[in-house]
Amino acid sequence: xxxxxxxxxxxxxxxxxxxxxxxxxxxxxxxxxxxxxxxxxxxxxxxxxxxxxxxxxxxxxxxxxxxxxxxxxxxxxxxxxxxxxxxxxxxxxxxxxxxxxxxxxxxxxxxxxxxxxxxxxxxxxxxxxxxxxxxxxxxxxxxxxxxxxxxxxxxxxxxxxxxxxxxxxxxxxxxxxxxxxxxxxxxxxxxxxxxxxxxxxxxxxxxxxxxxxxxxxxxxxxxxxxxxxxxxxxxxxxxxxxxxxxxxxxxxxxxxxxxxxxxxxxxxxxxxxxxxxxxxxxxxxxxxxxxxxxxxxxxxxxxxxxxxxxxxxxxxxxxxxxxxxxxxxxxxxxxxxxxxxxxxxxxxxxxxxxxxxxxxxxxxxxxxxxxxxxxxxxxxxxxxxxxxxxxxxxxxxxxxxxxxxxxxxx
Numbered sequence: 001x002x003x004x005x006x007x008x009x010x011x012x013x014x015x016x017x018x019x020x021x022x023x024x025x026x027x028x029x030x031x032x033x034x035x036x037x038x039x040x041x042x043x044x045x046x047x048x049x050x051x052x053x054x055x056x057x058x059x060x061x062x063x064x065x066x067x068x069x070x071x072x073x074x075x076x077x078x079x080x081x082x083x084x085x086x087x088x089x090x091x092x093x094x095x096x097x098x099x100x101x102x103x104x105x106x107x108x109x110x111x112x113x114x115x116x117x118x119x120x121x122x123x124x125x126x127x128x129x130x131x132x133x134x135x136x137x138x139x140x141x142x143x144x145x146x147x148x149x150x151x152x153x154x155x156x157x158x159x160x161x162x163x164x165x166x167x168x169x170x171x172x173x174x175x176x177x178x179x180x181x182x183x184x185x186x187x188x189x190x191x192x193x194x195x196x197x198x199x200x201x202x203x204x205x206x207x208x209x210x211x212x213x214x215x216x217x218x219x220x221x222x223x224x225x226x227x228x229x230x231x232x233x234x235x236x237x238x239x240x241x242x243x244x245x246x247x248x249x250x251x252x253x254x255x256x257x258x259x260x261x262x263x264x265x266x267x268x269x270x271x272x273x274x275x276x277x278x279x280x281x282x283x284x285x286x287x288x289x290x291x292x293x294x295x296x297x298x299x300x301x302x303x304x305x306x307x308x309x310x311x312x313x314x315x316x317x318x319x320x321x322x323x324x325x326x327x328x329x330x331x332x333x334x335x336x337x338x339x340x341x342x343x344x345x346x347x348x349x350x351x352x353x354x355x356x357x358x359x360x361x362x363x364x365x366x367x368x369x370x371x372x373x374x375x376x377x378x379x380x381x382x383x384x385x386x387x388x389x390x391x392x393x394x395x396x397x398x399x400x401x402x403x404x405x406x407x408x409x410x
Contacts, residue, residue, distance in 0.1 A: 001048050001051065001073065001130055001134075002130060003129050003130055003133045005044060005045065005048040006071065006130060006133040006134055006137060007133065008045055008048070009045075009048055009049065009052060009071060009137075010071070010137040010140070014045070014049070017036075017041065017045070017049050018049055018052060018053070021049065021050075021053045023057070024053050024054055024056070024057035026054075029050060029054075032050065033046055033047075033050060036049070052071060052072065055072040055073075055074065055077055056068060056070070056072065058077060059072055059077055061082075062077070062080060062082040062083060062110075063080075063082070063083050063110070064083060066083060066113075070108070070113075070138050071108070071134045071137050071138060072108055072134065073108060073130060073131055073134055076107050076108035076131055076134060077108065079107055079171075080107055080108050080110040081110045081111055081171075081215065081241075081242070082110075082236060082241070083110070083114065084236065084261055085234055085236060085241060085242065085261065086110045086111045086113070086114040087114050087118075088234070088259065088261070088267075089111055089114065089115075089169065089213060089215075089244065090111065090114040090115040090117070090118045090120065091118065092213065092246065092250045092252075093115055093118075093120050093167050093169070093211070093213075093250070094115070094118035094119060094120050096167065096211055096249055096250070098120065098165060098166055098167045098211060099121065099162075099165040099166055100121050100122070100123050100165075100166050100167075101115055101120050101121070101122050101123070101166065101167040101168065101169055101211075102122075102123050102124075102125075102155065102166065102167070102168045102169070102209075103115070103122050103123070103124035103125070103147075103169045104124075104125060104152045104155055104168060104169065104170045104171075104197075104205070105125070105126060105127070105152055105170055105171045105172060105173065105197070106122075106124035106125060106126050106131075106132070106135045106147055106171075107126060107131060107135065107171060108131060108134050108135050108138060109124060109134070109135030109136075109138040109139055109147055111169060111171070111215075112124045112135060112138075112139060112145060112147065113138055113139065113142075115145075115169075116139060116141075116142035116144075116145040117142075120145075121144045121145055122139070122142075122145040122146075122147075123145075123146065124136075124139070124145070124146065124147035124148070125147065125148055125149065125150030125151070125152070125155075126147065126149065126150070127149070127150070127151050127152075128149075129149050132147050132148055132149045132150075133147075135147035136148065152170065152197040152201065152205075153197060153201065155168075155205065157205065157208030157209060158208075158209065163208075163209065163210060164210065164211075166209060166211070167209065167211035167212065167213070167250070168205050168206070168209040168211070168212040168213070169212070169213050169214070169215075170197070170202055170205065170212070170213070170214040170215070171214070171215040172195040172196055172197055172198075172199075172202060172214065172215075172216070173195070173196040192216075192220070192221070192224060195216075199224075202214050203226060206226070206229075206247040206248075210247065210248030210249060211247070211248050211249050211250050212246075212247045212248065212250070213244060213245065213246050213247070213250050214244070214245045215242050215244055216242065216243045216244070216245055217242070217243060218233060218240040218241070218242060218243050218296075218299050219243075219299075220243040220245070222256065222301055225245075225255075225256070226245075226247070228247070228251065228254050229245055229246060229247045229251055229254060230245070230246040230250075230251035230252060230253055230254050230255060230256075230257060231243055231244075231245050231255075231256050231257070231300070232244045232245075232246065232256075232257045232258065232259055232300075233256075233257075233258045233259070233296040233297075233299045233300040234258075234259045234260075234261065234296060235258070235259070235260050235261065235294050235295055235296035236261050236262065237261075237262045237263065238262075238294055238295060238334075239295065240295045240296045240299050243299070253271055255271075255272050256272050256300045256301060256302065257269060257270060257271050257272070257300065257302075258270040258294070258296040258297045258299070258300040258302055259296065260294050260296055260297075260331065260332065265331065266331075268331040268332060270296075270297050270300070270302050270305065270306070270332055271302070271305070272300075272301075272302055272305065273302075273304065273305035273308065274304070274305075275304035275305045275307065275308040276304045277303050277304045277306075277307035277308075277313065277314045277317070277322075278307070278313045278314070279313055279314045279315075279316075279317050279399075280313045280314065280315055280323060280398050280399070281398075281399050282398060282399060283341055283342070283343075283398060283403060285313060285323070285398070286315065286323045286338065286341050286398070286405075287312065287323045287324045287325035287326075287338070288324075288325055288327075288337065288338055289312075289323065289324045289325070289326070289327055289328070289335055289336070289337060289338060289410070290315070290321065290322075290323060290335070290336040290337075290338050290394065290405055290407050291310060291312065291321070291322040291323070291324065291328075291333035291334065291335050291336070292320060292321060292322075292333055292334045292336070292364070293306055293320035293321075293322060293332055293333045294320075294332055294333065295320065297320065297332055298318070298319070298320035298366075303320060303322070306322070306330070306332045306333065307322055309328075309330055309332070310322055310324050310328050310330060310333070311324060311326060311328065312324035312325075312328075315396050315397075315398060315405075316367065316396045316397045316398065318367070319366040319367050319396060320366060321366065321394065321396050323338075327410070329410070334409070334410075335409075335410040336392070336394075336407035336408060336409055336410055337407060337408045337409075337410055338405055338406070338407055339391075339406040339407060339408060340352070340405070340406040341403060341404070341405045341406075342403065342404060343401065343402065343403055343404075344395060344402035344403050344404040346375065346378040346379060349379060349393070349404055350378065350379045350380065350381075352406075353379060353381060353391065356389060356391075357388040357389050358381070358388055358389045358390065358391045359381060359382065359388035359389065359390075360381070360382060360388070360389075360390040360391070361376070361379065361381050361382070361390070361391055361392075361393065362390070362391070362392040362393070363375065363376075363392075363393055363395065364392065364393065364394045364395070365394065365395040365396065366396070367396070367397070368395060368396075368397070368402070370395055391406055392406070392407050392408065392409070393405065393406050393407070394407055
């Protein structure tokens, strides 16, 4: 899309065109395209509208019914904060009753929209003209909130008299434009040195605007956490989606925290208790129950407190795998019953599976260099296929030695 196409889609005629489109069906795209062009709709507008039809269908996974009234770019949709997580961000700003929040690098406006829904006036900028135009269109239901083209580097901090009345939100670019990974998506950046705007600028804005937040990658290093700030690792359905940093009055619990979110579960906040998790020293230390900690807890380095709540040990330090003798259930972990535990050797594992008629296998691992496909060939077994029994195995280490746990979901 270009800016002119965004404006055309945002116009009354463009909105009517979008509302007239049927649910997205890839097999019907060419027929629909020909039909629209036959009615006199310009070819470039037809292409833009059908692109929006496709993106809106994808966007429902992140935005639900809100997607049907939004415009998107492909990269903007991929990078946008899902609505449930954006609402968590917005709630922090809304609780401060700020006059304005400056969304510096707003993308398609996901965070700006949720702030506006909660009554926060947003002044948003994005360096890309098309993205800024899309964000401004998405903010139309809230006339006081606007998006425009602008560089974070040109942001002028407020005078001292306004320092306590405004906030700043940053989502530094963490992808290389035009460089795709194996999935065809823009390649992610993981180092603080690669951020745009720079990590130094993010910190400078936080020094000038006390109520500042920033959305960073889950790989954010613990040692880089500024004094007095809060780093919160957030997961959605067990996948870590961000590390959000909060300064000043937005930092509710300075230090490291984790927030676990999901569609069918209450949110769970995990704080740093200062506990250290003990580790199993041999197979004899493993209990009857295996626990898989949420990855946000692992990234935040908060396993000690989780182990203490469980009354258990780490199976392999740093993986988030825990073991207990008691059937304890807590929201920070998924619990499995341990059917068997033994040293890992492909030949002995193959024999164990064969003797029990197991023909389908789910493999879980968080460390090591074992290739799943190669292991399946060695085991002569498929992935969840076959007429026999199914099993789940965990490949991990105990005191440095490879072990396999055969587990069943509790």
